[in-house]
Amino acid sequence: MPAFDELRVFSGNAHPALAQTICEYLDIPMGQVEVFKFSNDNTFVRFQENVRQRDVFLVQPFAAPVNDRIMELLIMVDAARRASAGRITAVIPYYAYGRTDKKDQPRVPITARLVADLLTTAGADRVLTMDLHAGQIQGFFNIPVDELTALPLLSRYLKAKELPDPVVVAVDIGATKRARDMAAKLGAPLAIMEKRRVGNADRTETLNVIGEVQGRTAITVDDEIDTGGSLLSTIVALEERGVQDVYACCTHGVLSGGAAGRIQGSSVKELVISDTLPHADGSLYPKLIVLSVAPLLGEAIHRIHNGLSVGAMFE
Numbered sequence: 001m002p003a004f005d006e007l008r009v010f011s012g013n014a015h016p017a018l019a020q021t022i023c024e025y026l027d028i029p030m031g032q033v034e035v036f037k038f039s040n041d042n043t044f045v046r047f048q049e050n051v052r053q054r055d056v057f058l059v060q061p062f063a064a065p066v067n068d069r070i071m072e073l074l075i076m077v078d079a080a081r082r083a084s085a086g087r088i089t090a091v092i093p094y095y096a097y098g099r100t101d102k103k104d105q106p107r108v109p110i111t112a113r114l115v116a117d118l119l120t121t122a123g124a125d126r127v128l129t130m131d132l133h134a135g136q137i138q139g140f141f142n143i144p145v146d147e148l149t150a151l152p153l154l155s156r157y158l159k160a161k162e163l164p165d166p167v168v169v170a171v172d173i174g175a176t177k178r179a180r181d182m183a184a185k186l187g188a189p190l191a192i193m194e195k196r197r198v199g200n201a202d203r204t205e206t207l208n209v210i211g212e213v214q215g216r217t218a219i220t221v222d223d224e225i226d227t228g229g230s231l232l233s234t235i236v237a238l239e240e241r242g243v244q245d246v247y248a249c250c251t252h253g254v255l256s257g258g259a260a261g262r263i264q265g266s267s268v269k270e271l272v273i274s275d276t277l278p279h280a281d282g283s284l285y286p287k288l289i290v291l292s293v294a295p296l297l298g299e300a301i302h303r304i305h306n307g308l309s310v311g312a313m314f315e
């Protein structure tokens with residue numbers, strides 16, 4: 001028996017197509033809300049249906065323009081709270097600013113924490129998200145956080161390809177755990193790239209490859225691909241060490257600044273991502289394979305609403 005009244009799912013402007021597919025999975029109509037900007041650049045939100053005592057889920061990945069999307073979500077939470085929603089869950093399939101999660105230089109912010117505080121202050125009761133840059137970001141919230149992973153989805157797709165002599169490659173030390181999990185799912189060995197970020201610009205250097213990759217099919221794993229710099233330098237380093245082919249995968253295809261075109265032009269065979277973020281037309285980038293996380297998010301929403309285990313989805 002659900003503890004809260006009727007389940008309602010609403011979308012901000014970041015990724016309505018994903019919210020719609022989640023609603024199809026749940027077999028409910030998408031909630032009616034208007035979210036727009038006045039000519040003075042101020043964002044306005046109005047729920048166009050009653051949300052009093054409802055179990056409200058607000059779907060909004062932090063896609064570009066990131067700051068606008070965050071602000072939209074905060075205002076949606078505020079509007080739902082003031083309209084007496086029973087419970088408000090911020091569904092954030094991609095949590096931007098996740099990389100700004102520590103003071104690793106003097107006089108820098110911890111923006112991932114700031115955004116968590118803003119969401120809580122606005123009135124969110126829970127967060128549902130996917131593959132945070134670091135799991136510890138869950139602890140930035142003083143409200144419950146359910147973190148799903150797209151790893152099984154990506155692994156199933158790659159396993160079905162039956163690639164010859166696969167080796168799973170973590171593109172940096174931080175991606176090692178994800179890569180190890182995927183290697184276990186594929187029954188493949190693991191290799192790790194030693195990557196260095198150069199200054200605060202989006203530039204990386206791959207220094208070393210730990211593990212045996214010669215003559216194998218490499219499958220690179222990361223939480224996100226942003227400019228594509230890490231992936232492209234990884235491909236060069238792997239090819240220098242005699243890798244046969246490279247397939248790449250990640251949960252979040254941020255693909256900023258022309259990354260999709262650069263990856264399309266590279267020697268990578270396929271880049272497998274999920275739809276936590278909206279993506280450009282697949283016909284432009286045939287190497288880009290997009291798998292939907294809508295059933296995962298839909299199932300998690302169903303379970304949260306009905307007080308069932310979310311963890312059991314991954315057992």
Ligand code: R5P
Binds near residue numbers: 171225229
């Ligand atoms: C960083 O630690 C992340 O796991 C990714 O490796 C990074 O976000 C990728 O960024 P880019 O594609 O710009 O190299």
